[in-house]
Amino acid sequence: MAVVGVCEDDAPLRSLLVRVLSSVGHDVVVTATGGEAVRAFTKRTVDLLILDIGLPDSDGRDLCLALRGGGVSCPVLFLTARDGLHDKIAGFEAGADDYLTKPFEVEELRVRVTALLKRRTQQVPVGHPADGSADQPVAPGPRLDPARHALVHGAGEMALTPTEFRILARLMSAPGTVVRRSALVAAGWPHGAMVSDNTLDSYLRRLRTKLDALDHHRAITTVRGVGYRWR
Amino acid sequence: MALNPGPSLRARLVASALLASTLAAGVLIVGLQVLLANSNDAAVESALRAQTEAGAATVVTGPDGAQVLESTQAAIDQNLWVYDARGRLIDGRRPTGELATAVPGLVGSTTSSATTQTHRVRAVPVRGPSGAVIATVVAAANLTPYENAEAHSLWLSLVLGLLTVAAASASAWAAATQSLRQVRTMSARADDWREHDLSQRFALGDRGDELTQLGNTLDRMLDRIGEALLGERRLTDEIAHELRTPLTVIRGEAELALEDPSLPESARSGLTSVLAASDRMRSAIDTMLTVARAQTTAPAHCTVAEVCAGVERPAPPTESSDRLAAPLPIVVASLRPLLENAHQHGGGDGRLEVRIEDRHVVFAVLDDGPGVRAEDAERVFEAGWTTGGSAGLGLGLSRRMAHTVGGQVSAVPGTGGRFELAVPRA
Numbered sequence: 001m002a003v004v005g006v007c008e009d010d011a012p013l014r015s016l017l018v019r020v021l022s023s024v025g026h027d028v029v030v031t032a033t034g035g036e037a038v039r040a041f042t043k044r045t046v047d048l049l050i051l052d053i054g055l056p057d058s059d060g061r062d063l064c065l066a067l068r069g070g071g072v073s074c075p076v077l078f079l080t081a082r083d084g085l086h087d088k089i090a091g092f093e094a095g096a097d098d099y100l101t102k103p104f105e106v107e108e109l110r111v112r113v114t115a116l117l118k119r120r121t122q123q124v125p126v127g128h129p130a131d132g133s134a135d136q137p138v139a140p141g142p143r144l145d146p147a148r149h150a151l152v153h154g155a156g157e158m159a160l161t162p163t164e165f166r167i168l169a170r171l172m173s174a175p176g177t178v179v180r181r182s183a184l185v186a187a188g189w190p191h192g193a194m195v196s197d198n199t200l201d202s203y204l205r206r207l208r209t210k211l212d213a214l215d216h217h218r219a220i221t222t223v224r225g226v227g228y229r230w231r
Numbered sequence: 232m233a234l235n236p237g238p239s240l241r242a243r244l245v246a247s248a249l250l251a252s253t254l255a256a257g258v259l260i261v262g263l264q265v266l267l268a269n270s271n272d273a274a275v276e277s278a279l280r281a282q283t284e285a286g287a288a289t290v291v292t293g294p295d296g297a298q299v300l301e302s303t304q305a306a307i308d309q310n311l312w313v314y315d316a317r318g319r320l321i322d323g324r325r326p327t328g329e330l331a332t333a334v335p336g337l338v339g340s341t342t343s344s345a346t347t348q349t350h351r352v353r354a355v356p357v358r359g360p361s362g363a364v365i366a367t368v369v370a371a372a373n374l375t376p377y378e379n380a381e382a383h384s385l386w387l388s389l390v391l392g393l394l395t396v397a398a399a400s401a402s403a404w405a406a407a408t409q410s411l412r413q414v415r416t417m418s419a420r421a422d423d424w425r426e427h428d429l430s431q432r433f434a435l436g437d438r439g440d441e442l443t444q445l446g447n448t449l450d451r452m453l454d455r456i457g458e459a460l461l462g463e464r465r466l467t468d469e470i471a472h473e474l475r476t477p478l479t480v481i482r483g484e485a486e487l488a489l490e491d492p493s494l495p496e497s498a499r500s501g502l503t504s505v506l507a508a509s510d511r512m513r514s515a516i517d518t519m520l521t522v523a524r525a526q527t528t529a530p531a532h533c534t535v536a537e538v539c540a541g542v543e544r545p546a547p548p549t550e551s552s553d554r555l556a557a558p559l560p561i562v563v564a565s566l567r568p569l570l571e572n573a574h575q576h577g578g579g580d581g582r583l584e585v586r587i588e589d590r591h592v593v594f595a596v597l598d599d600g601p602g603v604r605a606e607d608a609e610r611v612f613e614a615g616w617t618t619g620g621s622a623g624l625g626l627g628l629s630r631r632m633a634h635t636v637g638g639q640v641s642a643v644p645g646t647g648g649r650f651e652l653a654v655p656r657a
Contacts, residue, residue: 016479023490081472087468102475102476103509
């Protein structure tokens with residue numbers, strides 16, 4: 001069947017998830033912290049990720065952003081106790097494909113997992129294996145560490161503010177593609193926040209300075225009138 | 232600090248400006264009049280002195296006593312009289328009117344003066360070579376022109392004073408209105424942001440004027456409210472995580488175990504009870520979180536129209552603007568289970584009626600179902616009590632929600648279902 005990655009800090013729930021997913025034939029890779037998840041899922045290909053938001057060392061949404069920035073493009077399902085609309089919006093802005101609030105019915109989890117895997121299979125381009133193994137994460141250059149809220153490049157590390165982290169993760173999740181200013185604002189700030197162009201530009205300037213300090217020059221290019229691009 | 236209720240700030244500012252400008256105008260008018268009166272007095276005295284000195288210069292000592300070298304009547308003034316030492320008028324026309332007594336009355340050996348209604352009179356003795364008084368020169372000055380000038384000056388001052396007071400008051404009114412309009416605008420915006428968008432700030436800088444200080448103070452208050460709400464949100468998120476995660480495990484383990492077809496019936500029954508209990512616990516957690524969030528994030532009041540819109544029902548035209556002393560999410564969360572109950576047991580969507588009582592707004596949900604028997608009127612609110620088709624949690628949830636805002640939910644026994652939600656009026 002498929003390989004499902006799980007990041008859940010609560011051991012009994014982790015165990016339950018393993019059994020529920022195994023009961024329908026999936027292989028499950030479990031992690032308990034954001035740091036473990038980054039290490040595990042940027043090295044190993046999975047077909048689906050189930051992430052908790054309230055992790056002990058990081059926010060699951062930052063973890064998702066960091067994984068996306070590291071090249072992980074498989075579907076992500078947030079499994080969380082937070083049921084507020086702003087939480088759901090923030091989850092989807094962070095790159096989630098689905099959102100399930102605790103407590104949930106076991107059957108509903110199975111159905112959602114099946115639906116996400118089915119959609120992923122249908123989206124696999126011609127010439128790629130249907131099990132998604134072509135989605136091998138490649139993370140050359142700097143990478144984001146959600147546990148330390150930092151940008152890591154070689155031996156160097158640069159601390160990022162939460163907003164810088166989210167903007168950079170959004171850019172890094174689409175290398176070579178122009179990310180519109182509105183998409184960066186949606187990624188960086190809470191839903192509905194009024195953010196001026198100058199504010200976004202100043203954040204990008206700061207990010208460029210930090211990238212320069214890590215000897216990663218001109219990683220962000222400006223596409224005038226549209227947005228920014230991660231090289 | 233308690234602010235004294237009473238006249239508006241604008242009225243007080245205008246009253247202060249009115250009082251101050253009136254006092255200033257009054258002092259100015261009085262000062263001006265006193266100055267003018269003294270000046271006129273000095274002018275009259277000076278004129279009288281000049282007249283009497285001129286008259287005295289014409290008096291010489293003759294063989295029969297004092298004698299006037301030339302008549303003053305043609306050369307000097309008609310209001311000049313010369314009396315000899317015996318009090319006889321030797322020059323000048325006999326005074327008439329009020330001067331007829333005032334002028335002779337001053338004749339004597341000393342300089343003297345008197346004031347009648349219309350004249351100031353001054354008498355100066357003239358001495359001969361021996362030093363004896365040989366004559367008295369008396370002069371009179373008409374005061375009417377001076378008094379007229381003073382009266383005109385007073386009226387002019389009063390009119391100018393009134394205009395000044397009116398202009399100062401109007402200016403104070405306009406300035407106060409302008410300033411207070413800005414204060415009102417800022418207050419309304421802060422109120423709106425408090426309820427809808429706590430990320431907004433005035434950010435007026437540090438110019439140092441009062442409105443900037445007010446804006447900065449409001450910004451700091453919004454910061455504090457934002458931090459408090461963020462803290463509340465974190466707390467409720469933490470509570471949600473701590474309660475819902477183990478509940479998920481309880482529920483999931485029970486569901487997973489129930490999937491085993493070889494499970495003995497007794498264990499199946501026990502696990503079904505676990506599932507039912509977890510449902511009740513979920514309902515209780517939802518209630519607590521809804522109440523906690525609504526009480527910190529939602530406005531403390533709502534209207535009947537908002538409640539009706541919240542449950543997708545038309546608002547009654549006459550009661551729609553009545554206000555309730557409860558956050559909208561709680562009222563809606565309390566009313567919704569009653570409508571769902573009506574839908575489930577009444578065969579339709581249920582009818583919503585609103586009536587206004589002295590202290591409560593009552594939302595009555597009616598259906599065409601069998602209704603509630605009198606002996607079941609309280610039991611229907613117990614968790615798990617159901618006639619089938621539901622978990623039996625909705626009515627209890629509705630009542631718990633209502634209790635958190637001082638309201639009540641009750642079942643009215645009779646034919647056809649009738650549940651009433653009473654919410655305190657604002």
